Amino acid sequence: xxxxxxxxxxxxxxxxxxxxxxxxxxxxxxxxxxxxxxxxxxxxxxxxxxxxxxxxxxxxxxxxxxxxxxxxxxxxxxxxxxxxxxxxxxxxxxxxxxxxxxxxxxxxxxxxxxxxxxxxxxxxxxxxxxxxxxxxxxxxxxxxxxxxxxxxxxxxxxxxxxxxxxxxxxxxxxxxxxxxxxxxxxxxxxxxxxxxxxxxxxxxxxxxxxxxxxxxxxxxxxxxxxxxxxxxxxxxxxxxxxxxxxxxxxxxxx
Amino acid sequence: xxxxxxxxxxxxxxxxxxxxxxxxxxxxxxxxxxxxxxxxxxxxxxxxxxxxxxxxxxxxxxxxxxxxxxxxxxxxxxxxxxxxxxxxxxxxxxxxxxxxxxxxxxxxxxxxxxxxxxxxxxxxxxxxxxxxxxxxxxxxxxxxxxxxxxxxxxxxxxxxxxxxxxxxxxxxxxxxxxxxxxxxxxxxxxxxxxxxxxxxxxxxxxxxxxxxxxxxxxxxxxxxxxxxxxxxxxxxxxxxxxxxxxxxxxxxxxxx
Ligand SMILES: Nc1ncnc2c1ncn2[C@@H]1O[C@H](COP(=O)(O)OP(=O)(O)OP(=O)(O)O)[C@@H](O)[C@H]1O
Ligand SMILES: [Mg+2]
Numbered sequence: 001x002x003x004x005x006x007x008x009x010x011x012x013x014x015x016x017x018x019x020x021x022x023x024x025x026x027x028x029x030x031x032x033x034x035x036x037x038x039x040x041x042x043x044x045x046x047x048x049x050x051x052x053x054x055x056x057x058x059x060x061x062x063x064x065x066x067x068x069x070x071x072x073x074x075x076x077x078x079x080x081x082x083x084x085x086x087x088x089x090x091x092x093x094x095x096x097x098x099x100x101x102x103x104x105x106x107x108x109x110x111x112x113x114x115x116x117x118x119x120x121x122x123x124x125x126x127x128x129x130x131x132x133x134x135x136x137x138x139x140x141x142x143x144x145x146x147x148x149x150x151x152x153x154x155x156x157x158x159x160x161x162x163x164x165x166x167x168x169x170x171x172x173x174x175x176x177x178x179x180x181x182x183x184x185x186x187x188x189x190x191x192x193x194x195x196x197x198x199x200x201x202x203x204x205x206x207x208x209x210x211x212x213x214x215x216x217x218x219x220x221x222x223x224x225x226x227x228x229x230x231x232x233x234x235x236x237x238x239x240x241x242x243x244x245x246x247x248x249x250x251x252x253x254x
Numbered sequence: 255x256x257x258x259x260x261x262x263x264x265x266x267x268x269x270x271x272x273x274x275x276x277x278x279x280x281x282x283x284x285x286x287x288x289x290x291x292x293x294x295x296x297x298x299x300x301x302x303x304x305x306x307x308x309x310x311x312x313x314x315x316x317x318x319x320x321x322x323x324x325x326x327x328x329x330x331x332x333x334x335x336x337x338x339x340x341x342x343x344x345x346x347x348x349x350x351x352x353x354x355x356x357x358x359x360x361x362x363x364x365x366x367x368x369x370x371x372x373x374x375x376x377x378x379x380x381x382x383x384x385x386x387x388x389x390x391x392x393x394x395x396x397x398x399x400x401x402x403x404x405x406x407x408x409x410x411x412x413x414x415x416x417x418x419x420x421x422x423x424x425x426x427x428x429x430x431x432x433x434x435x436x437x438x439x440x441x442x443x444x445x446x447x448x449x450x451x452x453x454x455x456x457x458x459x460x461x462x463x464x465x466x467x468x469x470x471x472x473x474x475x476x477x478x479x480x481x482x483x484x485x486x487x488x489x490x491x492x493x494x495x496x497x498x499x500x501x502x503x504x505x506x507x508x509x510x
Contacts, residue, residue, distance in 0.1 A: 006359050010345070017347035017388075084339045085404070088309045089360040090332040253312045 003091045004099035011073050011103025012110075018072070021065050021111065028061035028115045036122060047128050048217050054119040055213040059141045062112055066149035067168045069107040073100045074156035074249070075164045083254050097157070097249050101242060104149045112142055133216045136227050143234040144210035148172060150241040151205070157248035174200075175207035205237045255323065256284035257412065257443050258291075258308065262317035265303050265467075277303035279467040280317065285445050285460075290438050292454040293447040294491060295464030301447035302340050304464070305416050308445075309337055321412060333361060336410035340417050340447075342401035346390035350381050350400050353389065354407050361408040375403035378433065394421040402430065413437065415446040419453060431457055451487045461487075463494050470494045 015021050035053035036046070074097075077083040086096055116138055123130050152168040159167065174181075181201055188194040209230050212222045265277035278300040285291040293301045306312040308319045310326030324331035344353055351372050358368040376382050379399035389397065398421045405413060418434075419427045427450070434444055434457050448454050454461060455475065462472040471478055471494050475487060484490035 002362075003360060006356070010356055014345065014347055081339065081343045082345055084311055084337075085342075085344065085357070086360075087311055088332065088335070088337045089357065090329045090362075091360055092329060251313070 004095045004102060007086070007091070007096055007099025008102030008106060011069075011100055012106045014072060015069055015103075015107045020068055021107065024061050024064050024068070025111050025114060028057050028111075029118050031057040031061070032115065032119050032122065036126070047123075047126060050119075050122060050126065051134070052213065052217045054122070055137055055141065055217070058112065058115045058119065058138070059144065059211075059213075062108065062115070062141065062145040063148050063172055065111045066104070066108050066145045067152050067165070067172070070100075070104045070149040070152035071156065071161070071165060071168070073104050074153055074245075075159070075161045078156070078252075078254055079161045081254070087254065093250050094246050097153075097242070097245050101150060101153060101245075104153055105146055108145045108149050109142075112145060133221055136222055136224075137213050137216045140210040140212055140227060140230055143231050144207055147205060147210075147234045147238050147241070148207075150238045150245070154241040154245040154248075157245045157252055171204060172207065175205050176211075177208075178204060178206045179208050206233075209233060257287040258285035258321050258445055259283070259323075260304070260308070260317065260319045263304070263307060263314055263319050264316045265300075265307055265312060266315045276300075276467040277312075278307065281464075281467075281469045283462060283469065283472065285443060287443050288438065288441055289459040290434060290444045290446070290457050292458035292461040293445070293464060294449075294451070294454060294461055295447075296495065298466075299464040300467040301464055302416055303467075305337075305414055305445070305447060309335070309414065333408065334411040336405035336408060336413045338401045338405040338413075338415040338418055341420070342397055342404075344389050344397065344400065344404070347388055349386055349388050350376060350392075350403075351385055353400060354404060357404050357407050363408065371407060371409070375406055378406075379403045380429075395423060395426055398422055399426065402433075411442060413442055413444045413446075415444065417447055417449065419448065419450060427453065451491065455487045463491060465495050465498055468498070470498055 032050075032054045035050045035057075041049060074083075077086070087093060120130050120134075123134070148168070151171060152164060155164045155167050178201055181197065185194060185197045185201060188197060212226075215222055260281050260283045263281045263283070264279055267275040267277050269275060281300075281304060283304070293304065295301050303312065307314050308321060308326060319326055321328075321335060322331050345356070348356065354372045354375060355368060358371065363371070376385065379402055381396060381399055381403070384392070384396065389400065392400065398418070402415075402418060405415065419430050422430060431453060434446075437444060446458075458475070460472065460474050461478070463470045471482070471490075473481070475490075478484070478490055479486070482490050482493050484493050
């Protein structure tokens with residue numbers, strides 16, 4: 001247990017010392033900050049704008065951080081062969097994977113919290129303290145980011161660096177388009193195409209489930225039931241990703 | 255019983271449907287406790303493959319590898335093994351002491367021991383002045399040195415070194431040689447691979463010569479020299495390898 005934690009901590013430390021993730025975070029903060037420049041809008045519209053832009057920025061830049069953080073964690077260590085020095089230590093391979101997952105989650109969490117604090121500060125500054133709906137939106141974004149990170153981590157256990165990054169972004173984009181995909185599938189005529197599309201639809205995690213910001217921004221409410229269900233959905237996919245990672249890393253020759 | 259042992263150890267790298275590269279072919283190797291054992295061989299002869307199989311970085315196609323009677327996935331066994339990879343790469347955003355600290359923690363060393371050892375090891379590999387430098391700014395030889403220090407952090411009973419002196423300056427080579435001899439006096443077992451024949455001649459008790467994945471010869475230097483009627487290690491090296499290649503070409507000549 002302690003060793004997993006050490007691996008995680010080291011992964012986190014790396015992310016702090018490397019500038020890449022910082023820069024992404026700074027971009028996120030700039031975008032959030034810039035959202036209040038639209039002062040020609042009415043106060044109410046401006047607030048909507050701030051929320052809309054900030055949620056999107058936290059989600060998008062968070063996804064970048066999750067993908068790059070997880071990429072460094074396993075793919076990067078294999079590519080740079082620093083992994084030799086871990087697998088030859090008295091630590092199980094499964095503990096390395098779980099430790100890496102801890103580390104990536106920590107990276108995502110800290111960056112997410114920093115961006116969120118900035119955003120909430122902005123809302124308070126605008127005399128519109130965040131309500132519970134804003135918190136629900138952020139909570140779902142956070143679980144989406146963890147899921148994105150675990151998928152990149154899992155891909156890293158059986159693919160190369162370059163392939164991993166392509167797959168991760170592909171899944172990120174497709175995962176957000178799945179609701180459009182469903183409509184297309186309904187209309188498909190060829191049975192095989194329909195079957196394949198159906199399979200893809202169920203396999204690819206539906207990131208759009210985590211997106212309630214469109215509703216929240218316009219003042220609609222989302223039930224806790226939905227939030228809870230979606231978090232469970234995220235945890236289920238995350239566990240699948242972790243099992244895949246554990247399975248492949250155990251057999252991985254480096 | 256030998257402290258390091260391989261039985262019919264074989265590794266085939268599968269590169270495509272029909273393309274297989276022989277990394278190691280049915281190698282039986284035995285390293286006794288307390289000796290310095292050197293693996294020699296041309297580039298691509300399977301030295302690194304053999305060491306990686308022993309440490310569980312690669313998995314054998316067939317045969318088995320054991321250290322202290324344990325298979326490579328044994329956690330308890332790894333507590334007593336130190337490893338220096340070929341062309342070592344380390345976490346380049348850490349400083350030397352931080353790197354050693356991290357590895358020490360993976361061996362569950364207590365804080366006092368860790369601190370003392372880091373001091374000693376940095377002194378030993380002469381990196382005391384570079385304490386605050388991150389590894390990204392290390393030279394090739396400095397990386398090799400910190401690698402050596404890292405492989406000793408757990409005061410291992412068994413030390414496995416893949417080309418420990420590649421990249422070191424002449425003084426570094428000499429120091430490493432002396433260090434290996436000192437470790438041997440303390441009763442440690444050392445398995446190393448090297449291209450430097452003179453170095454091997456001076457430190458190794460026994461050697462093995464690999465070629466194209468095959469173990470061609472193994473024994474003490476004197477014994478092998480007598481057996482192959484060689485004058486020195488270089489002569490021996492060339493003779494064993496040429497003999498093998500000639501036999502191989504005769505064989506292929508017969509079949510074609
Ligand atoms: N990951 C790999 N995939 C495919 N082939 C490999 C791989 N690693 C090694 N080989 C092949 O296995 C053979 C033995 O390689 P190995 O690295 O063990 O040689 P070596 O004796 O350490 O050589 P050197 O002296 O250059 O370090 C070579 O033919 C090499 O091409
Ligand atoms: Mg080698």
